[in-house]
Amino acid sequence: MTKIIGVIQVKGGAGRSTVSTNLAGELSKVGKTVLIDCDMPQGTSASWFAVREQAGKAGSLTSDTASTHRELVAKVEQHQDADYIVLDGPPRIAELTRAILVLADLCLIPVGASAAEIWATADILTLIEEAKQVKPIKARMVWTRYRSFTKLAQELSDAAEKQLGLEALKTSLAMRVSYTEALGSGLTGAEIQDQNAKIETRYLAAEVMSLLRKKS
Numbered sequence: 001m002t003k004i005i006g007v008i009q010v011k012g013g014a015g016r017s018t019v020s021t022n023l024a025g026e027l028s029k030v031g032k033t034v035l036i037d038c039d040m041p042q043g044t045s046a047s048w049f050a051v052r053e054q055a056g057k058a059g060s061l062t063s064d065t066a067s068t069h070r071e072l073v074a075k076v077e078q079h080q081d082a083d084y085i086v087l088d089g090p091p092r093i094a095e096l097t098r099a100i101l102v103l104a105d106l107c108l109i110p111v112g113a114s115a116a117e118i119w120a121t122a123d124i125l126t127l128i129e130e131a132k133q134v135k136p137i138k139a140r141m142v143w144t145r146y147r148s149f150t151k152l153a154q155e156l157s158d159a160a161e162k163q164l165g166l167e168a169l170k171t172s173l174a175m176r177v178s179y180t181e182a183l184g185s186g187l188t189g190a191e192i193q194d195q196n197a198k199i200e201t202r203y204l205a206a207e208v209m210s211l212l213r214k215k216s
């Protein structure tokens with residue numbers, strides 16, 4: 001059965017496209033994967049895929065776009081032959097974000113270790129509570145641009161997990177220039193010359209697959 005992973009956050013620049021492209025690229029090594037860019041016309045994920053395809057590295061990954069929640073539902077229906085569908089969400093609370101929450105088997109919420117992003121995550125929690133009226137929702141924060149050695153990052157992440165009551169993935173993506181380079185080159189962190197990014201990206205995909213296998 002197709003597994004759907006939604007990547008949502010109302011704060012722009014939080015790392016949705018970084019998480020989406022890395023995850024889609026790595027999952028495509030395990031099964032047929034579709035990356036649907038729901039943040040049009042910006043289309044970071046769609047552009048990343050175009051570069052990847054041009055370089056002959058698409059493999060079993062394809063990409064699509066959706067600009068409205070109706071279009072998204074139709075596209076997800078259309079790609080039911082895929083093993084994984086990754087949805088890169090828009091930076092706002094929109095019908096599209098609500099649709100992603102309801103469609104996804106797992107929702108990832110990228111959060112940079114800054115107060116602004118943690119406040120923005122509180123808005124997502126309201127959406128999650130609403131969506132829970134429709135179906136059970138499995139959601140996890142993902143720390144991005146993480147600087148684990150800073151006291152601030154540690155304090156913020158501890159406080160956020162406590163205040164928001166939302167579990168974080170064990171894997172976090174640290175602050176690394178290589179992620180920005182990978183995004184521009186149509187690659188994943190596992191495909192570039194950065195040993196730490198390789199490990200984080202592979203762990204990210206492995207942890208997501210393991211969560212998707214779990215019942216709750």
Ligand SMILES: Nc1ncnc2c1ncn2[C@@H]1O[C@H](COP(=O)(O)OP(=O)(O)OP(=O)(O)O)[C@@H](O)[C@H]1O
Nearest residue numbers: 012013014015016017018145173174175176179180
């Ligand atoms: N872990 C990281 N380390 C370093 N740079 C990062 C990291 N994650 C994201 N970035 C950079 O931060 C910027 C925003 O990231 P990204 O495009 O993934 O966020 P987004 O939430 O999709 O933003 P947008 O609102 O523009 O769609 C990009 O330039 C990206 O390369």
Ligand SMILES: [Mg+2]
Nearest residue numbers: 016017039044
């Ligand atoms: Mg984006």
